[in-house]
Amino acid sequence: xxAMSPLESAAQQARQEGLQLRQLSIDTRNRFLEHxxxxxxxxxxxxxxxxxxxxxxxxxxxxxxxxxxxxxxxAQKISESVQGLMxxxxxxxxxxxxxxxxxxxDGLELFKISVPIGVIALIFESRPDALIQMAGxxxxxxxxxxxxxxxxxxxxxxxxxxxIQQTLAELALPQHWIVLTETRDEVNQIxxxxxxxxxxxxxxxxEFVRYIMDNTRIPVLGHADGIVHLYLHDDAPTxxxxxxxxxxxxxxxxxxxxxxxxxxxxxxxxxxxxxxARALQAKQVRLxxxxxxxxxxxxxxxxxxxxxxxxxxxxxxxxxIVDDLQKAIDHINTHGSxxxxxxxxxxxxxxxxxxDLVDSADVFWNASTxxxxxxxxxxxAEVGIATGKLHARGPMGxxxxxxxxxxxxGHGHLVGDYSSGSKTFKHTDLxxxxxxxxxxx
Amino acid sequence: xxAMSPLESAAQQARQEGLQLRQLSIDTRNRFLEHxxxxxxxxxxxxxxxxxxxxxxxxxxxxxxxxxxxxxxxAQKISESVQGLMxxxxxxxxxxxxxxxxxxxDGLELFKISVPIGVIALIFESRPDALIQMAGxxxxxxxxxxxxxxxxxxxxxxxxxxxIQQTLAELALPQHWIVLTETRDEVNQIxxxxxxxxxxxxxxxxEFVRYIMDNTRIPVLGHADGIVHLYLHDDAPTxxxxxxxxxxxxxxxxxxxxxxxxxxxxxxxxxxxxxxARALQAKQVRLxxxxxxxxxxxxxxxxxxxxxxxxxxxxxxxxxIVDDLQKAIDHINTHGSxxxxxxxxxxxxxxxxxxDLVDSADVFWNASTxxxxxxxxxxxAEVGIATGKLHARGPMGxxxxxxxxxxxxGHGHLVGDYSSGSKTFKHTDLxxxxxxxxxxx
Numbered sequence: 001x002x003a004m005s006p007l008e009s010a011a012q013q014a015r016q017e018g019l020q021l022r023q024l025s026i027d028t029r030n031r032f033l034e035h036x037x038x039x040x041x042x043x044x045x046x047x048x049x050x051x052x053x054x055x056x057x058x059x060x061x062x063x064x065x066x067x068x069x070x071x072x073x074x075a076q077k078i079s080e081s082v083q084g085l086m087x088x089x090x091x092x093x094x095x096x097x098x099x100x101x102x103x104x105x106d107g108l109e110l111f112k113i114s115v116p117i118g119v120i121a122l123i124f125e126s127r128p129d130a131l132i133q134m135a136g137x138x139x140x141x142x143x144x145x146x147x148x149x150x151x152x153x154x155x156x157x158x159x160x161x162x163x164i165q166q167t168l169a170e171l172a173l174p175q176h177w178i179v180l181t182e183t184r185d186e187v188n189q190i191x192x193x194x195x196x197x198x199x200x201x202x203x204x205x206x207e208f209v210r211y212i213m214d215n216t217r218i219p220v221l222g223h224a225d226g227i228v229h230l231y232l233h234d235d236a237p238t239x240x241x242x243x244x245x246x247x248x249x250x251x252x253x254x255x256x257x258x259x260x261x262x263x264x265x266x267x268x269x270x271x272x273x274x275x276x277a278r279a280l281q282a283k284q285v286r287l288x289x290x291x292x293x294x295x296x297x298x299x300x301x302x303x304x305x306x307x308x309x310x311x312x313x314x315x316x317x318x319x320x321i322v323d324d325l326q327k328a329i330d331h332i333n334t335h336g337s338x339x340x341x342x343x344x345x346x347x348x349x350x351x352x353x354x355x356d357l358v359d360s361a362d363v364f365w366n367a368s369t370x371x372x373x374x375x376x377x378x379x380x381a382e383v384g385i386a387t388g389k390l391h392a393r394g395p396m397g398x399x400x401x402x403x404x405x406x407x408x409x410g411h412g413h414l415v416g417d418y419s420s421g422s423k424t425f426k427h428t429d430l431x432x433x434x435x436x437x438x439x440x441x
Numbered sequence: 442x443x444a445m446s447p448l449e450s451a452a453q454q455a456r457q458e459g460l461q462l463r464q465l466s467i468d469t470r471n472r473f474l475e476h477x478x479x480x481x482x483x484x485x486x487x488x489x490x491x492x493x494x495x496x497x498x499x500x501x502x503x504x505x506x507x508x509x510x511x512x513x514x515x516a517q518k519i520s521e522s523v524q525g526l527m528x529x530x531x532x533x534x535x536x537x538x539x540x541x542x543x544x545x546x547d548g549l550e551l552f553k554i555s556v557p558i559g560v561i562a563l564i565f566e567s568r569p570d571a572l573i574q575m576a577g578x579x580x581x582x583x584x585x586x587x588x589x590x591x592x593x594x595x596x597x598x599x600x601x602x603x604x605i606q607q608t609l610a611e612l613a614l615p616q617h618w619i620v621l622t623e624t625r626d627e628v629n630q631i632x633x634x635x636x637x638x639x640x641x642x643x644x645x646x647x648e649f650v651r652y653i654m655d656n657t658r659i660p661v662l663g664h665a666d667g668i669v670h671l672y673l674h675d676d677a678p679t680x681x682x683x684x685x686x687x688x689x690x691x692x693x694x695x696x697x698x699x700x701x702x703x704x705x706x707x708x709x710x711x712x713x714x715x716x717x718a719r720a721l722q723a724k725q726v727r728l729x730x731x732x733x734x735x736x737x738x739x740x741x742x743x744x745x746x747x748x749x750x751x752x753x754x755x756x757x758x759x760x761x762i763v764d765d766l767q768k769a770i771d772h773i774n775t776h777g778s779x780x781x782x783x784x785x786x787x788x789x790x791x792x793x794x795x796x797d798l799v800d801s802a803d804v805f806w807n808a809s810t811x812x813x814x815x816x817x818x819x820x821x822a823e824v825g826i827a828t829g830k831l832h833a834r835g836p837m838g839x840x841x842x843x844x845x846x847x848x849x850x851g852h853g854h855l856v857g858d859y860s861s862g863s864k865t866f867k868h869t870d871l872x873x874x875x876x877x878x879x880x881x882x
Contacts, residue, residue: 363848418817
């Protein structure tokens with residue numbers, strides 16, 4: 001084995017020191033979050049100053065307007081970070097939950113307990129608020145964290161990291177469980193550290209997330225595409241359909257849960273499409289349609305096969321008329337990204353079939369697709385949105401950052417006794433309290 | 442896109458037809474399992490005949506004794522498969538469970554529901570009983586399945602598959618959700634079918650599982666190594682320590698939960714090691730020791746650094762004396778495979794520290810490591826043992842084959858109303874029954 005790079009050494013140390021987090025009480029963990037919130041407020045001038053320098057350099061390098069907007073860490077955003085930390089400190093402890101409790105035999109008791117995952121790498125682009133949020137989420141859930149921010153936010157990130165380190169020092173808490181890295185080259189190093197990193201959470205553009213997923217053997221939690229559908233069934237009420245389509249498409253276009261393709265049952269198309277077109281065009285949405293759509297709405301741009309597989313993230317909507325519910329489901333399962341898809345109908349059977357057969361993380365009945373979000377779901381804190389099917393799916397809160405561990409308590413129990421038949425298993429349920437009793441001395 | 446291979450077409454069809462399984466009632470799913478059990482009994486002569494031919498060919502090709510033993514599908518093993526199917530039919534439905542229920546606002550209700558993962562590929566070596574078991578588990582959990590058995594079991598697997606197909610036909614159930622493949626080349630095809638396959642579960646040797654993990658972008662659930670430890674603390678009672686070590690090491694050596702490395706606190710080594718050596722050598726266990734161990738047990742073979750990283754799967758045990766509890770934990774976290782590790786002590790503080798800091802799927806206090814098993818845990822049916830930290834960890838039952846889906850029920854609710862502040866979220870808990878009420882017509 002050759003010498004470790006500085007980043008690998010830091011990751012190894014983060015893993016080792018991260019184990020100490022498991023032994024901190026929830027009170028100690030919450031106290032840090034509160035104290036960090038306090039220190040952020042105290043130091044907000046320095047943070048604003050650092051952010052101003054980052055913004056000036058970014059402007060001089062002519063970064064795009066959306067990037068500049070995300071980089072901007074104003075006094076209001078700092079205040080939101082402070083409030084976010086306070087809210088996080090009030091969430092229940094995700095660790096040490098008794099998920100299963102079973103008596104295997106007299107004196108042989110098995111429990112499944114929630115525990116931290118280990119070391120999480122967060123790779124994010126410009127947003128500095130993500131640094132504070134993820135540091136807080138990882139700390140609360142007992143995970144070590146390696147943060148890789150964008151080069152353009154380097155001064156802001158360093159200022160925030162310094163506040164975190166100062167807070168840890170003031171409370172005499174471990175300081176090496178959290179690592180800040182800055183260079184592009186270090187991203188590629190992170191992707192190879194499968195020995196020290198358990199999970200990568202990337203935030204950023206589709207291409208960025210896809211690149212991460214394609215270049216590491218470490219599990220990645222996140223989402224690349226959000227090709228989101230609404231399907232208007234034959235009985236979809238006109239006003240509700242129009243309102244839901246407009247909200248889903250136009251409320252905020254550059255996000256993963258915004259509507260990209262509208263599917264309309266052939267029997268409701270003549271009734272719905274003209275009103276929909278009026279409402280959407282009033283909001284400057286560019287419409288593209290299949291052949292049958294264009295027969296009803298002449299002059300519409302033609303939607304090609306590519307459109308059904310495209311996430312516009314823009315004021316564009318593709319529209320397709322389908323024969324029936326089953327054809328809508330087939331289209332979504334074939335062209336969708338398994339993120340969020342909804343049906344508009346008053347028919348409970350159609351809604352049930354849609355929800356049972358659409359293979360997406362989030363399926364909605366008569367609600368805007370924009371509700372697909374951890375805050376709106378009331379998860380308390382959103383770690384991200386997972387479109388993979390394993391571990392976590394859809395908007396995920398703190399529970400996305402924990403795993404479980406089986407803990408077996410015996411009194412010298414041997415498997416040989418059960419194999420020989422001299423003892424037999426009882427397999428009855430225990431209460432959660434039976435676990436906590438184990439530690440009473 | 443080029444023409445699909447026959448296997449890819451079958452996988453696509455399995456995904457599509459697999460969706461129908463989600464709409465079958467639990468009674469229908471259980472009835473199939475019972476009928477399959479019945480048909481297996483009815484056709485056991487044909488199955489035995491096919492297995493006899495496989496065994497004869499395997500013998501003529503001089504396959505190893507362990508392989509022949511696993512290939513052997515005797516009348517007793519068929520009877521075990523039949524009982525396994527009946528037991529599976531009695532397990533609770535893993536689908537449609539209400540995992541979360543939350544009122545977002547009046548008339549806007551969110552539920553998290555357990556749903557099938559989709560398409561599972563099971564790649565297994567010779568054991569024909571795995572085919573029946575996994576077909577049953579996937580069916581019960583609503584998943585389509587692609588089964589890739591070993592070439593040496595081809596006649597047995599075909600006979601079993603024919604019984605499955607006949608049972609499906611007799612009950613007029615879908616038949617293409619389950620696919621049997623046979624050639625080595627098809628394994629490599631399966632590894633590339635990320636578009637149609639959601640999860641791979643490999644069973645077989647470490648090298649085999651490692652090969653699968655290294656050659657696919659599809660998530661893999663399983664375990665490669667089982668480097669299992671027992672740590673004897675300074676107060677470990679002599680008789681309990683000896684019994685647990687002997688049972689953990691010798692009860693069945695060729696399995697992943699068998700003991701491979703014994704760690705002994707320096708203050709108990711002189712008291713424990715001579716008795717341990719006597720008991721283990723009486724069971725023909727070859728012992729290897731660190732330098733300090735060999736000072737107490739002269740003539741013992743020397744354990745090298747490699748030994749600490751080796752899963753023997755044989756009657757060999759490596760022994761190391763450690764300074765204290767922390768050194769034992771460090772050794773396990775560094776050299777172990779995060780499978781199963783135990784401590785022997787009467788000290789509750791030592792046990793708690795051990796369980797909190799050993800980063801393994803299963804941590805045991807005063808119990809044989811051989812208990813680490815789905816049947817012994819009372820999971821009803823064991824899908825496998827996962828040593829990864831995401832989705833499932835340790836022995837996993839049917840819950841390893843399901844994921845969740847968020848289902849949101851509205852009445853035309855728009856996100857714009859909440860952004861503008863004209864409505865606010867309530868975020869209160871609902872009961873599970875509120876979900877089922879949605880479908881009452």
